[in-house]
Amino acid sequence: MPLTLASLVHHSALKLSVLAGGDRLDAEVRWVHTSELDDPGPYLEGGELLLTTGLKLDVEDSGFLRAYVRRLAAAGVVGLGFGVGVGHDEVPPALVSAAAEARLPLLEVPRATPFIAISKAVSAAIAADQYQAVTAGLDAQRELTRAALAPDGTGALLARLAAHLDGWAALYDSSGAVLAAAPDWAGRRAARLAGEIDRLRDTPAPASAAVAGPAGTEDRVEIQSLGTGRRPRGFLAVGTEERLDTNARYVVNAAVALLTLSLEQSRALQEAQGRLAAALLRMLLAGEPDHARSVAGRLYGNLLDRPLRLLVAEAVTLGAPAGPAGVAAPAEARGAGSAGSVGPAGPAGSAADAAGPLALLAERTEAAAARSGEPLLSVRDGGRLMVLAAEDAVALATAVDLAEAADGLAAGLSAAVAAQEVPEAHRQAESALAVAHRRGLNLVEHGEVGAGSVMPLLSDDAVRAFAEGLLRPLREHDSTSRGDLVASLAAWLSHHGQWDAAAADLGVHRHTLRYRMRRVEEILGRSLDEPDVRMELWLALKVGA
Numbered sequence: 001m002p003l004t005l006a007s008l009v010h011h012s013a014l015k016l017s018v019l020a021g022g023d024r025l026d027a028e029v030r031w032v033h034t035s036e037l038d039d040p041g042p043y044l045e046g047g048e049l050l051l052t053t054g055l056k057l058d059v060e061d062s063g064f065l066r067a068y069v070r071r072l073a074a075a076g077v078v079g080l081g082f083g084v085g086v087g088h089d090e091v092p093p094a095l096v097s098a099a100a101e102a103r104l105p106l107l108e109v110p111r112a113t114p115f116i117a118i119s120k121a122v123s124a125a126i127a128a129d130q131y132q133a134v135t136a137g138l139d140a141q142r143e144l145t146r147a148a149l150a151p152d153g154t155g156a157l158l159a160r161l162a163a164h165l166d167g168w169a170a171l172y173d174s175s176g177a178v179l180a181a182a183p184d185w186a187g188r189r190a191a192r193l194a195g196e197i198d199r200l201r202d203t204p205a206p207a208s209a210a211v212a213g214p215a216g217t218e219d220r221v222e223i224q225s226l227g228t229g230r231r232p233r234g235f236l237a238v239g240t241e242e243r244l245d246t247n248a249r250y251v252v253n254a255a256v257a258l259l260t261l262s263l264e265q266s267r268a269l270q271e272a273q274g275r276l277a278a279a280l281l282r283m284l285l286a287g288e289p290d291h292a293r294s295v296a297g298r299l300y301g302n303l304l305d306r307p308l309r310l311l312v313a314e315a316v317t318l319g320a321p322a323g324p325a326g327v328a329a330p331a332e333a334r335g336a337g338s339a340g341s342v343g344p345a346g347p348a349g350s351a352a353d354a355a356g357p358l359a360l361l362a363e364r365t366e367a368a369a370a371r372s373g374e375p376l377l378s379v380r381d382g383g384r385l386m387v388l389a390a391e392d393a394v395a396l397a398t399a400v401d402l403a404e405a406a407d408g409l410a411a412g413l414s415a416a417v418a419a420q421e422v423p424e425a426h427r428q429a430e431s432a433l434a435v436a437h438r439r440g441l442n443l444v445e446h447g448e449v450g451a452g453s454v455m456p457l458l459s460d461d462a463v464r465a466f467a468e469g470l471l472r473p474l475r476e477h478d479s480t481s482r483g484d485l486v487a488s489l490a491a492w493l494s495h496h497g498q499w500d501a502a503a504a505d506l507g508v509h510r511h512t513l514r515y516r517m518r519r520v521e522e523i524l525g526r527s528l529d530e531p532d533v534r535m536e537l538w539l540a541l542k543v544g545a
Helices: 005-009 062-074 093-102 115-148 153-165 186-191 194-201 247-286 289-296 357-372 393-407 417-441 461-480 483-492 501-505 510-524 531-543
Strands: 015-019 029-032 048-052 080-084 106-109 167-175 178-182 208-212 221-226 235-240 307-313 377-381 385-388 409-413 443-447
Touching: 005 115, 005 385, 015 093, 029 115, 029 510, 062 093, 080 115, 080 393, 093 106, 106 167, 106 483, 115 153, 115 186, 115 247, 153 167, 153 178, 153 235, 153 247, 167 501, 178 186, 178 357, 186 235, 194 221, 208 235, 221 247, 235 247, 235 409, 235 531, 247 289, 247 377, 247 385, 247 417, 289 417, 307 357, 307 393, 357 385, 357 393, 357 409, 357 461, 377 483, 385 393, 393 409, 393 443, 461 531, 483 501, 483 510, 510 531
Parallel strands: 029 048, 048 080, 080 106, 409 443
Antiparallel strands: 015 106, 167 178, 167 235, 208 221, 221 235, 307 385, 307 409, 377 385
């Protein structure tokens, strides 16, 4: 308990008397200082009990004494102790009036009480308070440690932490999603701090921030990053009505240490699970579902007995030189792993992309699966992510929503398949991913690949070059000779080789059109009777339009 003026007044050995400011004896005394200066303010920090014998005070000048008291109050002095029996037999009445006017507690120190006795009493009380704080902190640390070892360690720890602080506590994963909160009502309040978590994520760990609570609350919220690496592995937020005191900070620091230890110890387990997930996915892609089931055991529940969908997401470089379709180049074009390669999960990947949209997609998908208790295979491989989950899984829906909204990602999603059909799902997802890249979309589902026109798929430089080369002889003829062979060919093909309809569309006789088509064959050296020739010419006309 902090030392107050009231505590000193009630100290039987000191025999202090209150002459003014009796209503402000609850002020905390941080230290005691003796000074005979008429302006000791520059040498004070605030919170001191100032002791003086008044040897250098003009006690006959009430104006001087009022100014003296005002200077003490402005310097943060919480009380003035006046020693009698040395320079003055009693406390000057003008000083009592000045202290009462300024509401500054004024204590009379009897001649029998040396100033050093007051200093010792204050020092002993402060030391006792600090010892009590350390002891309480150690007790709290032991209590939190016992809670952390419980079956629901994280939830129990947060509950004890919130009780100690008389507030609330919440744990976030590295993506900023709320993993647990205590009491239960705090989850919604904690979720409203996502923006603050995002800002702290970019600060190397360890880092902390004190912020105002969500709108509509009077909380004071402190957020601490968790983890020993450069990038936080999680965050702890605590909300209280009052500023955290020394005891509370001991408790929070203990919780941070325990949660960090838990997160770091789980890293090896997560990496092992990631390697297992990569191995299982590799078996499924190789068409070996039975082997995958035997390896998975009960770890992945009945995941392989349900209809599955495969999501393949890839990082793209925003602002990079555009590819043939006018979209940013995919990661595999920049040297990432091949479409069929499967590497380790979770922390894998370069440091450069560690905080990128692909890592965020993986983290939030895995966090959603953890919250819903759903099994899934999530495998990172350099610049791409593969997620295999039940078609109705909440985590898969989360991944789809995030992929659609994220910048710097392209993703393809397969149809629902059985475990033995995962190779087909992989082919479907890769095809959908290729379409997403070409169309500049974030996400394409397999069912959308066959929808719409094929023409957007052909709009790259190679196809344009082919069309230009195929039609160049006809265009050169049209620029130097009579007869519009390109337009005539387009009209004839659009009418499926019907001479009369095509000639009427062009406004020429059908014999003229027949002559022009023979010239086309002569110039190109190819027969229009061949279906492949007609198809290539039609596509060339559409691409070059």
